[in-house]
Amino acid sequence: MGMTITEKILSEKTGHKVRVGEYILIEVDIALANDITAPLAIDEFYKTGIKKVYNPEQIVLVPDHFVPNKDILSAMQVKKIRKFAKEQNIEKFFELGRMGIEHVLLPEQGIVKSRDIVVGADSHTCTYGALGAFSTGVGSTDIAGVYMMGKAWFKVPEVIDVYIKGNFRKYVSGKDFILKLISILGVSGANYKVLEFRGPGIENISMDSRFTISNMAIEAGGKAGIFPVDDLTIEYERERGIKVEKLTADEDASYMRRIEFDLNELEPQVAFPFLPSNSKGISETEKEKIKIDQIVIGSCTNGRMEDLRAAAMILKGKKISRNVRCIIIPGSQQVYKNAIREGLFDIFVNAECAVSTPTCGPCLGGHMGVLAEGEVALSTTNRNFVGRMGHVKSKVYLSSPVVAAASAIKGYIANPENL
Amino acid sequence: MEIKGKAFVFGDDVNTDEIIPARYLNTSEPKELAKYCMEDARPGFGKRDDLKSNIIVAGENFGCGSSREHAPIAIKAAGISCVIAKSFARIFLRNSINIGLPIIELEEANKINEEDKLRINFDRGEIVNETTKEKFKFQSYPDFMKSIISEGGWINYAKKLIKEENHEKK
Numbered sequence: 035m036g037m038t039i040t041e042k043i044l045s046e047k048t049g050h051k052v053r054v055g056e057y058i059l060i061e062v063d064i065a066l067a068n069d070i071t072a073p074l075a076i077d078e079f080y081k082t083g084i085k086k087v088y089n090p091e092q093i094v095l096v097p098d099h100f101v102p103n104k105d106i107l108s109a110m111q112v113k114k115i116r117k118f119a120k121e122q123n124i125e126k127f128f129e130l131g132r133m134g135i136e137h138v139l140l141p142e143q144g145i146v147k148s149r150d151i152v153v154g155a156d157s158h159t160c161t162y163g164a165l166g167a168f169s170t171g172v173g174s175t176d177i178a179g180v181y182m183m184g185k186a187w188f189k190v191p192e193v194i195d196v197y198i199k200g201n202f203r204k205y206v207s208g209k210d211f212i213l214k215l216i217s218i219l220g221v222s223g224a225n226y227k228v229l230e231f232r233g234p235g236i237e238n239i240s241m242d243s244r245f246t247i248s249n250m251a252i253e254a255g256g257k258a259g260i261f262p263v264d265d266l267t268i269e270y271e272r273e274r275g276i277k278v279e280k281l282t283a284d285e286d287a288s289y290m291r292r293i294e295f296d297l298n299e300l301e302p303q304v305a306f307p308f309l310p311s312n313s314k315g316i317s318e319t320e321k322e323k324i325k326i327d328q329i330v331i332g333s334c335t336n337g338r339m340e341d342l343r344a345a346a347m348i349l350k351g352k353k354i355s356r357n358v359r360c361i362i363i364p365g366s367q368q369v370y371k372n373a374i375r376e377g378l379f380d381i382f383v384n385a386e387c388a389v390s391t392p393t394c395g396p397c398l399g400g401h402m403g404v405l406a407e408g409e410v411a412l413s414t415t416n417r418n419f420v421g422r423m424g425h426v427k428s429k430v431y432l433s434s435p436v437v438a439a440a441s442a443i444k445g446y447i448a449n450p451e452n453l
Numbered sequence: 454m455e456i457k458g459k460a461f462v463f464g465d466d467v468n469t470d471e472i473i474p475a476r477y478l479n480t481s482e483p484k485e486l487a488k489y490c491m492e493d494a495r496p497g498f499g500k501r502d503d504l505k506s507n508i509i510v511a512g513e514n515f516g517c518g519s520s521r522e523h524a525p526i527a528i529k530a531a532g533i534s535c536v537i538a539k540s541f542a543r544i545f546l547r548n549s550i551n552i553g554l555p556i557i558e559l560e561e562a563n564k565i566n567e568e569d570k571l572r573i574n575f576d577r578g579e580i581v582n583e584t585t586k587e588k589f590k591f592q593s594y595p596d597f598m599k600s601i602i603s604e605g606g607w608i609n610y611a612k613k614l615i616k617e618e619n620h621e622k623k
Contacts, residue, residue, distance in 0.1 A: 057595070057597040059614075070475075070478045070481075070521060070523075071520065071521065071522065073481050074481045074522055074523070074526075077481070078608055081608070082608060082611075082612060084615075099475075099478075100478075100479060104479070105479060107479035107480050108479040111479065111480075111481075154520075155520055155522070156519075156520055157518065157519050157520040157544060159520075171520040171544050172520060172544065172547060173520055173521075173522040173544060173547060173548035173551055173552075174481075174522040175522060175548065175551040175552055175606070175607050175608060176547065176551060176607065178607075178608060179607055179608065179611045182608075182611050182612070182615060183611055183614060183615050183618075185611075185614075187597070187607075189597075221466055221514060221517055222466070222513055222514035222517065222540065222542065225514065225540065225542060225543055226543050255514065255517065255542060255543065257543055309466065398470070398475040398519070399470075399474070399475050399476060400475055400476070400478075404476075417468075417470070417518060419468045419470045419471065419518060420468075420470070420471060420493055420494075421470060421471070421474055421493040422470050422475075426493050426496070
């Protein structure tokens with residue numbers, strides 16, 4: 035019997051052929067935590083009485099959620115992380131001005147790569163599946179365990195085969211694909227399972243779109259969302275000085291379910307409150323003329339260059355509606371620099387959008403754009419749960435950057451085709 | 454082990470933003486988090502004075518969303534003794550096992566009503582609803598998880614592993 039990508043990566047690390055359902059304890063390549071989850075892990079670690087972490091090279095610390103610090107308590111959290119990084123000689127601690135939203139930053143800087151085992155105390159750690167890594171969200175205690183002994187536990191998961199053919203039409207991207215897929219699977223359809231993407235359509239999906247797709251695997255409950263390592267991945271890694279080899283599932287690998295998907299049939303999607311699985315096509319959505327108060331373009335889901343370029347293409351030479359405010363957040367310092375160099379900031383500022391330093395901020399109702407009672411947002415982020423971006427009586431719709439930009443101009447959720 | 458308590462019933466897909474909204478995540482102090490436990494699912498819940506040793510009952514996919522361990526910590530620190538749900542989201546399950554919050558997957562969770570008095574016997578894998586006189590059976594945890602629980606959580610389990618490894622080296 036052949037192996038899935040998941041089984042290949044896990045077998046390589048354990049040194050034996052793993053089987054679905056088996057519990058394994060393995061050394062991880064990277065253990066990531068942020069300003070919300072790292073303080074808990076640090077406290078747990080020090081409580082054990084162990085003085086030195088197992089391996090500082092494994093550890094990545096990225097304060098990004100409430101950064102620049104929104105209040106005294108969040109400043110205290112980052113202070114704790116900064117002290118820990120210094121005490122433990124952790125080089126991969128990223129300070130404001132040199133940082134990014136963790137899941138934009140790590141692949142961009144070549145910190146995570148194909149075939150790695152990555153755990154992160156952040157549910158969107160599944161993002162790195164785009165590079166062909168086995169990468170999954172865990173809790174702070176799991177991270178403390180890595181600080182102690184370098185290892186984490188896993189149950190070898192079942193895999194869902196997502197077979198993709200065709201190519202995206204104009205104005206359609208990875209976000210639309212993953213929203214549609216989540217609507218097919220439901221918010222728990224992939225719980226405990228891994229989504230593995232394959233098929234002839236894969237080569238038509240850009241690296242930034244792959245990150246968006248893998249990023250939201252968790253919104254279907256997925257443990258990971260993994261792409262094969264192909265020429266595109268090899269080139270992406272080569273640009274970062276990393277040499278990787280192709281990695282695909284075996285032809286006779288065993289899956290618990292198969293979903294076939296034709297990208298040609300896909301139109302832009304909008305997820306309605308209060309679940310990411312509540313998506314509808316843009317042509318149907320536009321008829322409802324849903325008024326919005328705030329647009330957010332950014333996040334670990336859609337804060338990369340492809341996303342900002344797509345928004346800029348729509349906003350160029352235009353002004354957003356008088357009835358909306360639009361916040362644009364480049365996902366990392368590098369993306370920020372590139373966007374300035376390409377003239378995207380001019381486009382955004384002239385369109386009367388606010389552009390922010392990298393932060394998770396408004397995505398989780400943290401800061402930099404919290405919603406008031408009754409307000410409605412259209413956001414390129416990943417969750418539209420009750421109260422996610424602010425007041426418990428506010429609402430969030432999710433879409434791609436193109437739809438968000440078109441809607442910013444119109445003041446209601448709009449089809450970019452009809453601008 | 455036996456637990457007795459009354460049920461607080463919630464629906465499907467209760468997410469971690471409802472269990473502990475992000476606006477309260479600028480601290481990881483359990484007592485502080487406990488005050489806002491389930492705040493956006495049922496405002497004021499964490500400040501009730503009758504949470505101690507009682508039980509949260511929910512539908513499918515309890516704890517979906519973020520990986521914040523603050524969610525099971527808030528529930529545990531609020532005094533809730535156990536969470537019963539039709540199913541749990543993966544990271545929430547993992548976090549609960551790791552920190553020692555008892556959770557039970559029960560297909561018939563929807564047969565339990567608000568304020569029903571429950572008696573849970575973990576050794577027998579049995580829940581008795583003393584209000585409706587119904588009895589339910591639940592699966593015990595897999596052996597690997599049992600060993601984490603019996604050590605009192607993942608940190609203690611890891612300590613034991615490190616000790617064993619050091620012993621082998623000697």
